[in-house]
Amino acid sequence: IPGQKVVLITGCSSGIGLRMAVMLAKDEQKRYHVIATMRDLKRKDKLVEAAGDTYGKTLSLAVLDVCSDESVKQCINGIKDLNNAGIGLVGPVESIPIEEMKKVFETNVFGVIRMIKEVMPDMKKRKGGHIIVVSSVMGLQGVVFNDVYAASKFAMEGFCESLAVQLLKFNVILSLIEPGPVHTEFEAKMIQEVKQRECPGADPDTVNYFKNVYLPSSIDIFEVLGQTPDDIAKVMIEASRPRFRNLTNPMYTPIVALKYADETGGLSVHAFYHMLFNLGPLMHVSMTAMKYLTYNTASLVRLSAYYEKHKTNIVVSIYLFCYN
Ligand SMILES: NC(=O)C1=CN([C@@H]2O[C@H](COP(=O)(O)OP(=O)(O)OC[C@H]3O[C@@H](n4cnc5c(N)ncnc54)[C@H](OP(=O)(O)O)[C@@H]3O)[C@@H](O)[C@H]2O)C=CC1
Ligand SMILES: CC1=C(/C=C/C(C)=C/C=C/C(C)=C/C=O)C(C)(C)CCC1
Structure with a gap:
């Protein structure tokens, strides 16, 4: 056709x-x-x-x-x-x-x-x-x-x-x-x-x-x-x-973006280590928090600005963000 x-x-x-x-x-x-x-x-x-x-x-x-x-x-x-x-x-x-x-x-x-x-x-x-x-x-x-x-x-x-x-x-x-x-x-x-x-x-x-x-x-x-x-x-x-x-x-994007926030690569390696070996069930809570946060584009933008500024562990920053 x-x-x-x-x-x-x-x-x-x-x-x-x-x-x-x-x-x-x-x-x-x-x-x-x-x-x-x-x-x-x-x-x-x-x-x-x-x-x-x-x-x-x-x-x-x-x-x-x-x-x-x-x-x-x-x-x-x-x-x-x-x-x-x-x-x-x-x-x-x-x-x-x-x-x-x-x-x-x-x-x-x-x-x-x-x-x-x-x-x-x-x-x-x-x-x-x-x-x-x-x-x-x-x-x-x-x-x-x-x-x-x-x-x-x-x-x-x-x-x-x-x-x-x-x-x-x-x-x-x-x-x-x-x-x-x-x-x-x-x-x-x-x-x-x-x-x-x-x-x-x-x-x-x-x-x-x-x-x-x-x-x-x-x-x-x-x-x-x-x-x-x-x-x-x-x-x-x-x-x-x-x-x-x-x-x-969009909920996974911050996980991929971590490497761009720190050119030494230490941030992503240590954040994943922490998420895997130290957080356990807490990771479920923080992932769920992230799910609700990223449904709202405005909060996603704020969230990435927050990473940018503090260059900190993704899960910790989600918690801090929630309490802000
Ligand atoms: N599911 C996920 O979480 C994610 C998947 N992907 C990617 O998505 C793509 C599709 O995967 P998904 O649909 O999830 O998985 P499925 O296992 O459901 O489908 C994979 C398909 O690839 C076919 N396949 C495997 N080898 C060959 C081959 N040699 N020649 C032709 N076809 C082949 C399989 O055919 P057969 O039935 O014959 O085995 C099947 O139809 C992959 O490239 C995967 O890496 C990416 C991100 C996440
Ligand atoms: C365990 C674990 C993780 C797992 C991610 C997974 C399991 C991703 C799967 C992606 C798939 C299936 C892609 C397919 O192509 C994170 C979030 C990095 C954080 C550290 C601990």
Whole structure:
């Protein structure tokens, strides 16, 4: 259909990819034709059901594995390319085999690069196109026990930040989406991974911090700050014009912003240490306080001015702010 934009999305069997595909396909003005891709079509039922009568009209299905050159080459013909496929990995570094780490980089880093390499030459030739990459807040700020996953998202951010400048010369836009915690299979897989991981090679203290300190905090953070895949899809669709960075969760933004408030990096390292090891249940209270505070934009602005001025621990500053 003339004027209709073709959007190719990777990783549509579940989560953010699935909801993005459905939301674009259901666009009332029918502006998009979505090619929803997944590596295994046996997993298509949830998507087909959610797509309803858009399936076969504004939404079609295709097979694509971001880890395979051949699969990517066979599938590509898109105008707008949304790189969403990704996998998580948590655990003490000592206990994770290098091979497992490489799988994360193969999917989250080389998977994205492979897709971009394939769609980019045609976009440059046409002098138009939009590449969207689902990164993470962990592409900007590491989180304890997520070392390898954060490293993979940092790698992608560096790649995209560099490439965006060149692409702009060809009128091709590159955008990153940086969600905080989102309730998808990613969350369930993470919780299961922490519970099941045997952590060979890690000492008992480390295993204890991973299972009995990190896990409850992490579950808590998902509970208090977690967004839905629809929230993420809306951020992209409702943006009036494309931006390079798109943090989707204003409640998580202060956590990412800490590193910019102190160039020595000490503030974020010590604030996270304090939140994880000293605050325990208090963190739940302060996160909840932050949730209510950030619902109000004016208080968010005041809050960030407060950080700026006092360059202090985020949780402590929230308390001080509450009493001010
Ligand atoms: N959930 C969260 O808290 C956050 C997630 N993200 C990012 O969002 C993106 C989507 O994750 P989310 O929806 O949450 O998680 P899900 O696990 O629900 O979805 C991930 C999708 O990626 C697909 N996938 C994995 N490997 C490949 C591959 N080699 N080729 C093609 N598809 C593949 C999965 O397919 P299959 O069904 O075949 O496994 C699945 O459809 C990821 O990049 C993730 O890093 C970012 C911030 C937070
Ligand atoms: C435990 C812990 C934290 C956990 C953050 C988490 C669990 C973030 C999850 C983000 C996700 C899932 C991104 C996906 O790409 C904080 C807030 C840094 C503070 C220090 C203690």
